[in-house]
Amino acid sequence: MSNIQDPLTRLFKKHRIVFWYDTDKDLRADYESLDLPSIEKIELDNNEFNVKHRILRDESNTQFLLYHEGPQPADLENWLLDVLLSQGEFRTDQASIFLGELGLGPEFSDLVRGHLEFFNNAKRREKLKELLRPDDTPGTIRTKMLAVCSCAEPRVDVILENFLGELASNQDEKFNLIQRCGLDGFLWEQLNRYYGYESTTKSIRDFVIELFESCYRMELNQPAALNSEAVIFLKRWKDSTRHRSSFESLSEECADALSIEHDLQNRDYKSLIDVDYFRLIDLKIIRELVRSIADRTLSTGECAVFIRNRRQSHWYQEYSHHYESVEYAARFIQELETVNLQANTLSTGIDRYSNAWYRVDQLYRKFIYHSRKSGQASLLEKLSGQIEDLYTNSFLLQMNDNWQQVVDACQSWKSPLVPMQKRFYEKWVSPYPAKNKKVCVIISDALRYEIGEELLRLIRREDRYEAQLEPMLGMLPSFTQLGMASLLPNKELRFADKDSATILVDGVSSLGTANRSRILGNYVVDGATAIRADDFLNMNKDDSRELFRENSVVYIYHNRIDATGDKKQTEEQVFEAVEETLQELIKVIKKLATANATNMLITSDHGFIYQNKPLDESDFTSAEPQGEIILHRDRRFIVGKGLQKHTSLRYFTAEELGLAGDVEIQISKSINRMRLKGSGSRYVHGGASLQEVVLPVLMVNKKRQSDVSSVEVDILRSGSTVITSSQLSVAFYQIDPVTGKRQSRTLRAGIYNKDGELISDSHELIFDFTSNKSREREIQVRFLLTRNADDVNGQTVTLKLEEKLPGTAKYKGYKSVSYTMQRSFTTDFDF
Numbered sequence: 001m002s003n004i005q006d007p008l009t010r011l012f013k014k015h016r017i018v019f020w021y022d023t024d025k026d027l028r029a030d031y032e033s034l035d036l037p038s039i040e041k042i043e044l045d046n047n048e049f050n051v052k053h054r055i056l057r058d059e060s061n062t063q064f065l066l067y068h069e070g071p072q073p074a075d076l077e078n079w080l081l082d083v084l085l086s087q088g089e090f091r092t093d094q095a096s097i098f099l100g101e102l103g104l105g106p107e108f109s110d111l112v113r114g115h116l117e118f119f120n121n122a123k124r125r126e127k128l129k130e131l132l133r134p135d136d137t138p139g140t141i142r143t144k145m146l147a148v149c150s151c152a153e154p155r156v157d158v159i160l161e162n163f164l165g166e167l168a169s170n171q172d173e174k175f176n177l178i179q180r181c182g183l184d185g186f187l188w189e190q191l192n193r194y195y196g197y198e199s200t201t202k203s204i205r206d207f208v209i210e211l212f213e214s215c216y217r218m219e220l221n222q223p224a225a226l227n228s229e230a231v232i233f234l235k236r237w238k239d240s241t242r243h244r245s246s247f248e249s250l251s252e253e254c255a256d257a258l259s260i261e262h263d264l265q266n267r268d269y270k271s272l273i274d275v276d277y278f279r280l281i282d283l284k285i286i287r288e289l290v291r292s293i294a295d296r297t298l299s300t301g302e303c304a305v306f307i308r309n310r311r312q313s314h315w316y317q318e319y320s321h322h323y324e325s326v327e328y329a330a331r332f333i334q335e336l337e338t339v340n341l342q343a344n345t346l347s348t349g350i351d352r353y354s355n356a357w358y359r360v361d362q363l364y365r366k367f368i369y370h371s372r373k374s375g376q377a378s379l380l381e382k383l384s385g386q387i388e389d390l391y392t393n394s395f396l397l398q399m400n401d402n403w404q405q406v407v408d409a410c411q412s413w414k415s416p417l418v419p420m421q422k423r424f425y426e427k428w429v430s431p432y433p434a435k436n437k438k439v440c441v442i443i444s445d446a447l448r449y450e451i452g453e454e455l456l457r458l459i460r461r462e463d464r465y466e467a468q469l470e471p472m473l474g475m476l477p478s479f480t481q482l483g484m485a486s487l488l489p490n491k492e493l494r495f496a497d498k499d500s501a502t503i504l505v506d507g508v509s510s511l512g513t514a515n516r517s518r519i520l521g522n523y524v525v526d527g528a529t530a531i532r533a534d535d536f537l538n539m540n541k542d543d544s545r546e547l548f549r550e551n552s553v554v555y556i557y558h559n560r561i562d563a564t565g566d567k568k569q570t571e572e573q574v575f576e577a578v579e580e581t582l583q584e585l586i587k588v589i590k591k592l593a594t595a596n597a598t599n600m601l602i603t604s605d606h607g608f609i610y611q612n613k614p615l616d617e618s619d620f621t622s623a624e625p626q627g628e629i630i631l632h633r634d635r636r637f638i639v640g641k642g643l644q645k646h647t648s649l650r651y652f653t654a655e656e657l658g659l660a661g662d663v664e665i666q667i668s669k670s671i672n673r674m675r676l677k678g679s680g681s682r683y684v685h686g687g688a689s690l691q692e693v694v695l696p697v698l699m700v701n702k703k704r705q706s707d708v709s710s711v712e713v714d715i716l717r718s719g720s721t722v723i724t725s726s727q728l729s730v731a732f733y734q735i736d737p738v739t740g741k742r743q744s745r746t747l748r749a750g751i752y753n754k755d756g757e758l759i760s761d762s763h764e765l766i767f768d769f770t771s772n773k774s775r776e777r778e779i780q781v782r783f784l785l786t787r788n789a790d791d792v793n794g795q796t797v798t799l800k801l802e803e804k805l806p807g808t809a810k811y812k813g814y815k816s817v818s819y820t821m822q823r824s825f826t827t828d829f830d831f
Contacts (some may be wrong), residue, residue, distance in 0.1 A: 004030050004034070008090055011090055015087045015088030016063050018063075018066070019088070019428075020068070020089075021068050021070065022069050022070065027092060028069055030498075034065070036065065040063065041064075041065045042055075052080055095119075097485075098125065099130075101125060117182065118178050118477070122374045124148050124149075136141075143180065145183055149178045149183065150163055151174070156193075161240070161246075165243060169246070175532070188202050195227060195424040196226045197226060200412065202409070211230055212251065213258050214232055216260075235761050235762065239762075261280050269285050272285060274782070276313040276314045276315060289326045293333070300333070312766075322374045324366070325367055328370060329387055332363040332387060336394060336395055342402055350418045350471055357399065360391070365450070365451075366613065369576065399690065400691075404688075412658070419697075420658065421472055421474045424486065428603075436552075437599060440553075441555045441601045443556070443604065444560070444604055445561060446565060447607075448604065449694070449696045451578055452604070452695075455602065456696075461741075461743060463708040464468075464703045464706060465701070469698050472694075472696070473693060473695070474604075474607065475658065476665065477637035477638075477665055477691040478606040480562065482605075483605025484605045485503035487555075487603065488505050488555075489505075489522075489524075490519075491506050492660045494659055495654070495663050496509065513531060516555060518523060520555060524553045526552040527553075529547070529551050529555070532557050533556050537588065537591060539591075540593060547595065559587065560577050561578055563577075565610065575610070593702045600695070600701070601698065602633040605695065607695060610686040612682065615673070621648040621673070624674075625640065625666075627641065634672070634674075635673045635676050635684045636668045638666040640663065641663060643664045648672060650666065651664065652664070667688050680770075699773070707741055711735065711737075711738055713801065715731075715816075715817050717730055723797070725823065728786065730783065731778050732779045732781065733777060734777040735777075736777075737777065739770075743758065745768075747761065748763070748801070749764075749783075749799070749801050751798070753797055754792070757788065758786075759789040760784060760786060761783060765781065789823070794818070796818050797820075800815075800816045801816065
C-alpha cells in the first residue's frame with residue numbers, strides 16, 4: 001500500500017489536484033482503501049462537468065484525487081484535459097512508481113525505463129535517492145547510478161578507479177552490474193568525453209592498456225590516443241594510497257602487454273627522469289646510473305640531481321636502497337679523490353682523520369649498508385667491486401701504512417694536542433660534579449668516530465638538543481676491557497696478573513657493571529652508578545627519574561655494534577648494527593631527557609676496521625706469538641712477557657702505553673690481521689689504525705626552548721604571469737640547505753580557481769637538500785591543467801604551496817602566486 005500512498009502524498013505536495021487513470025482496472029481496492037487526510041477522493045464516471053465545476057469553482061482550495069477506472073480518454077473527449085495538463089498525474093506503471101519514490105518528474109521516465117534493472121533493486125534505489133539533487137540532469141543521474149553500482153563517489157575519475165581496482169583483483173562483479181543495468185554505453189561516452197577513449201573493442205582492460213600507453217608516450221613527447229586529462233587521472237590514481245596496489249598490479253600487466261622492457265632498451269635513461277608509470281623504468285635508471293658511476297661518465301653532482309628527481313617516483317621507496325647505494329658510491333669516489341693521506345705526527349693524523357678522512361669510512365659504510373639492503377648483488381656487482389678495491393687499496397691500506405710510520409716513530413702512546421682516553425673522566429666528566437651538576441655518560445661499544453659524527457647530526461636535528469663533537473685518542477691495545485676501564489675515573493690501569501683479559505682500575509677489576517659502579521663510587525661523593533642500556537630503557541618514568549635523583553654520575557653501557565661484529569656468524573651484519581645503534585642511542589638520549597637529565601656525554605671504548613669483501617692472504621701477517629709467556633692473543637694484538645720482536649708487529653712496553661705493570665704488547669701493523677681459529681676476520685679491533693683509535697666524545701645538552709625550524713621555500717616563475725596552454729612549468733627553490741637545526745619541509749603544490757577548486761594535478765614536494773650549491777636546491781615541476789581549467793579562462797588562478805598540519809589530514813597555506821588564465825580554446829563539457 002505504501003508504494004501507492006507515499007508517491008501520492010509527494011505529488012500532493014506539488015499539486016492541488018492529482019489524476020489517477022487505472023488503465024488495467026485492477027487497483028480499485030487500493031483506491032478505495034486509501035486514507036488521505038484533508039484530500040477529497042472523487043471517481044470520474046461520466047460526471048466530468050460537475051466535477052470540473054466543483055474543483056475549480058465550488059471548492060477551489062481543496063485538494064482532490066480524481067480516480068478513473070480505465071485508460072485516459074482521448075484528448076478531444078477529455079473534458080478535464082486542461083486541468084490534467086496544469087496539475088499532477090499519478091501513474092501506476094513500474095517506471096512511474098519508481099519516479100514517484102525517487103521524487104523525480106515525468107521528464108525522467110525514459111531514463112528509468114531504459115535502466116529498469118537498476119531500479120528494480122530497492123537498495124540501489126535508496127542509495128541513489130540519497131545522492132539526488134533538485135538540479136540533476138539525466139547525465140548527472142546516470143553518473144550517480146554508476147557511482148552506486150561501483151560503490152564510489154559520483155565522479156567519473158573515482159568511479160573509474162573502482163573499476164580498475166576490480167580489474168586488478170581479477171573480479172568483474174561491478175562491471176557486470178553496470179552492463180545488466182544498461183549503463184556501460186554511458187560509461188564509454190564519459191571515458192570518451194573526459195579522456196578521449198575510443199575503441200572497437202571497448203572494455204576496462206582495453207582502456208587501462210591504452211591509458212598506460214598514451215601517458216607513457218605523452219611523457220616522452222610522442223603522439224598518443226588519449227588526451228592530457230588521462231595523464232592527470234593516471235597520476236592521481238598512481239599517487240593514491242588507497243589504490244596503490246591496484247595501480248602496481250595493472251602497471252605490471254600493462255608493461256608486459258606493451259613490451260616496455262624492449263622499448264626501454266633503446267631509450268636514453270636521462271629522458272625518463274620524470275616518468276614513473278612502470279617499475280621497469282626505475283630498474284633501467286638504476287642499472288644505467290650504476291654503469292655511469294662505474295665508468296666515471298656521470299659526475300657526483302649530476303648523479304645527486306638525477307636521484308633527487310627520482311625521489312618523487314612512485315617506486316622510489318621500493319628502490320630507495322638502490323638509489324642510496326649509487327649516490328653514496330658517487331660521493332665516496334669524489335671524496336676519495338680529494339683526500340691527502342699524509343701525516344707526520346700523531347696529532348696531525350688524528351686532526352686530519354677527525355676533520356676529513358673519516359668521511360671516506362662513513363661513505364663506504366653507507367654504500368655497503370644500502371647495497372646489502374637492496375638485495376641486488378648482481379645489479380651492483382661491478383660498482384661494488386670498484387668501491388671495495390678503492391676503499392681497501394687506495395684508502396684503508398694506504399692511509400694506515402702511512403700512519404704506521406707515525407706509530408713506529410712515537411716513543412710513547414700520547415698526543416700533546418688530543419686528550420687520551422684514560423683521561424676521559426678527568427677532562428669531561430669530573431667538571432660536572434665539581435659544579436654540583438649531574439651528568440650521564442653513554443658508552444656504546446665500538447662506536448667509532450665516523451659513527452659518532454653521524455650521531456652528532458642526528459642529535460642536532462632533534463628539537464631542544466645541542467651537541468658538540470671532539471676526538472679522543474684511544475688506549476692500546478684497542479679492545480673492550482681496556483677501553484671500558486680507561487673511561488672510568490682512574491689513577492692506575494694495569495692488566496690483571498692471572499687474567500690478561502681483565503683490566504684493573506686502581507687494583508679493582510673493571511669487568512661488569514657492578515665493579516664499574518663500585519669504581520665510580522670511589523670517586524663520586526654524591527652517588528654514582530652504572531647500568532646497561534637495555535635495563536635503563538625498560539625502566540618506567542618514576543624509576544628512571546629516581547636513578548638521577550640519587551646519583552650525580554650515571555654510566556650507561558650500550559652494546560650492539562661489537563656484539564654483532566665480534567661473532568664470525570654475524571660480522572657481515574655490522575653496518576646494519578650501526579644503523580640500529582644510532583636509533584637506539586637517540587631513544588636513550590630522549591629517555592634521559594624525560595628523566596630530567598640535561599647533561600650527557602657519549603663515547604666509545606674502541607673503534608674497528610671492517611672490510612666487506614672476503615680478505616686476501618696478503619691481509620694476514622705471518623707473525624706468530626712468540627715469547628716467554630703469552631698471556632693473551634687476538635687478531636690484532638698480543639699480550640705477554642719476554643715477547644720476541646717481529647717486523648710486522650709493533651712492540652710496546654706497558655709504560656709506553658700509559659699502563660702500569662710489566663706486561664709487553666705487540667700490535668699488528670697497519671691493517672694486517674693475525675689468524676685466530678674460530679674468529680671472523682673482516683671486523684677487527686685491537687690495533688692502532690686510525691679507525692680503531694680515534695674515538696668520538698659527544699657533549700649533549702638538553703635546552704628548554706625550541707631551536708628547530710624548517711627550511712624556507714620560494715616559488716620561482718618566469719617573467720610571465722599568464723597561462724596560455726594546458727601546462728605550466730614552475731621552479732621551487734629551497735633557500736637554505738638543511739642543517740642540524742634547519743630541517744626539511746614537505747609541501748603540496750597545485751593550481752586552484754577562485755573557489756578553491758583544484759584545476760591541475762597535485763604534487764608532493766620534499767625539500768631536504770643539504771647541498772651548499774643553490775642550483776642543487778631547485779625542483780622543477782610541470783603542472784597539467786584539468787578540464788575544469790577551461791571554466792576559468794580569462795580569470796585569475798592561484799598556484800598554492802600548502803603544508804600539512806601535524807597529526808591531521810588538513811593543510812594550511814604556505815605561499816602562493818597568482819596567474820591569469822588566457823588559453824586560446826574552450827571546451828563544452830555539459831551533460
